[in-house]
Amino acid sequence: MKTILVTGGAGYIGSHTCVRLLESGYDVIIMDSLANSHSLVMDRLAAITGREPLFVETDLRDTEILNGVFAHIPIDAVIHFCGLKAVGESVARPLDYYEVNVGSTLALCRAMQEHGVRDLVFSSSATVYGAAEEMPIPETAPLGEVTNPYGRTKLMIEQIFSDLHASSPDWNLVMLRYFNPVGAHPCGLIGEDPLDTPNNLFPYITQVAAGRLPELSVYGGDYPTPDGTGVRDYIHVMDLAEGHLRALEHLDAKPGFDVFNLGTGRGCSVLEAVRTFEAVNGVPVPHRITARRPGDVAVCYADAGKARQVLGWEARLGIEDMVRDAWNWQCGNPNGYRGVMVPMDWRK
Numbered sequence: 001m002k003t004i005l006v007t008g009g010a011g012y013i014g015s016h017t018c019v020r021l022l023e024s025g026y027d028v029i030i031m032d033s034l035a036n037s038h039s040l041v042m043d044r045l046a047a048i049t050g051r052e053p054l055f056v057e058t059d060l061r062d063t064e065i066l067n068g069v070f071a072h073i074p075i076d077a078v079i080h081f082c083g084l085k086a087v088g089e090s091v092a093r094p095l096d097y098y099e100v101n102v103g104s105t106l107a108l109c110r111a112m113q114e115h116g117v118r119d120l121v122f123s124s125s126a127t128v129y130g131a132a133e134e135m136p137i138p139e140t141a142p143l144g145e146v147t148n149p150y151g152r153t154k155l156m157i158e159q160i161f162s163d164l165h166a167s168s169p170d171w172n173l174v175m176l177r178y179f180n181p182v183g184a185h186p187c188g189l190i191g192e193d194p195l196d197t198p199n200n201l202f203p204y205i206t207q208v209a210a211g212r213l214p215e216l217s218v219y220g221g222d223y224p225t226p227d228g229t230g231v232r233d234y235i236h237v238m239d240l241a242e243g244h245l246r247a248l249e250h251l252d253a254k255p256g257f258d259v260f261n262l263g264t265g266r267g268c269s270v271l272e273a274v275r276t277f278e279a280v281n282g283v284p285v286p287h288r289i290t291a292r293r294p295g296d297v298a299v300c301y302a303d304a305g306k307a308r309q310v311l312g313w314e315a316r317l318g319i320e321d322m323v324r325d326a327w328n329w330q331c332g333n334p335n336g337y338r339g340v341m342v343p344m345d346w347r348k
């Protein structure tokens with residue numbers, strides 16, 4: 001079985017992907033600085049899968065450690081999750097975002113080049129489409145109208161990989177453009193664990209429902225959408241994880257450079273997400289419509305046809321599964337990985 005290096009594998013999407021990799025028999029090496037994650041994830045991965053990843057705690061830009069890993073372990077492919085991801089923070093700290101996201105990618109590419117590893121899957125984002133005019137958004141939609149440094153790092157990195165493939169066609173590179181990943185593993189042992197007050201809708205909803213935050217501000221009630229609130233393509237993180245396994249298989253089946261949207265292809269409004277959360281979990285989510293958030297688009301959802309046709313992948317889980325699993329994770333881990341785990345039968 002293959003050995004996969006997972007950069008950022010202790011993080012939200014990385015940890016869920018590691019579960020599916022370990023369960024599928026892959027050997028997994030995680031390299032993560034824990035800048036936005038916790039080492040407890042390793043225990044949780046072992047508890048869920050009965051197998052342990054090899055964990056190297058390091059900044060990916062530490063080239064000595066990076067080259068040491070490639071020199072000592074025969075790596076077949078890399079899934080590159082590591083990076084900083086907060087849009088607002090990227091506006092305030094652009095240099096950090098360019099340094100970490102672009103810098104870690106360049107360090108990784110150099111090490112892969114030196115050690116003859118040519119297969120990689122990259123975490124890109126629907127943010128590269130900016131304010132797309134076409135809905136649903138196909139992979140062929142124009143790129144470039146991105147309004148923040150975070151998004152620009154994703155565009156730059158995709159470009160770096162494209163140039164790399166043009167210069168050396170033996171590189172096999174898949175860019176996965178995620179829409180809005182939410183939810184958690186259904187067992188409630190791993191999930192999204194924001195260090196500060198969440199920026200994203202789902203962790204905000206769960207923290208309001210748990211009483212950690214007083215109410216949800218619904219950013220804008222006057223968008224040209226059926227209920228006036230913003231529409232997004234929320235995708236369950238377990239479906240997303242599965243997409244990475246299909247992408248790894250695609251590297252073997254059809255080598256080259258390719259790009260795929262990972263979304264459900266279905267739009268869901270903020271109010272729909274809130275109401276589904278309340279109905280499925282039986283918990284109120286106090287909320288109030290406020291002003292629009294600067295930089296938000298009204299509607300964003302994927303054309304998921306290419307991933308279905310070429311990767312044989314499609315999202316199986318719906319918004320009910322997403323709100324149920326997000327709440328299950330929140331209830332079991334009220335303070336994320338930094339607090340006490342509440343066993344299932346102790347919950348109210």
Ligand code: NAD
Binds near residue numbers: 008009013080085123
């Ligand atoms: P995350 O912050 O939970 O995971 C990223 C991981 O990278 C963290 O564990 C962090 O500690 C690690 N990391 C950061 N800088 C590092 C460095 N210099 N060296 C080593 N490790 C480092 O984020 P996530 O939500 O799991 O996102 C994973 C990837 O997917 C990111 O590249 C993100 O941009 C991309 N993405 C995320 C979303 C989303 O909404 N979550 C959407 C689209 C794309």
Ligand code: WQD
Binds near residue numbers: 127180217231
């Ligand atoms: C979703 C909807 C908000 C919070 C971001 C990044 C994107 C990608 C995914 C990385 C919008 C509304 C939110 C709140 C609200 N990440 N909302 N109240 O903005 O679609 O995408 O995460 O690549 O690049 O931009 O996700 O979860 O922040 O917002 O009403 O407290 O929820 O206005 O309509 P977004 P989000």
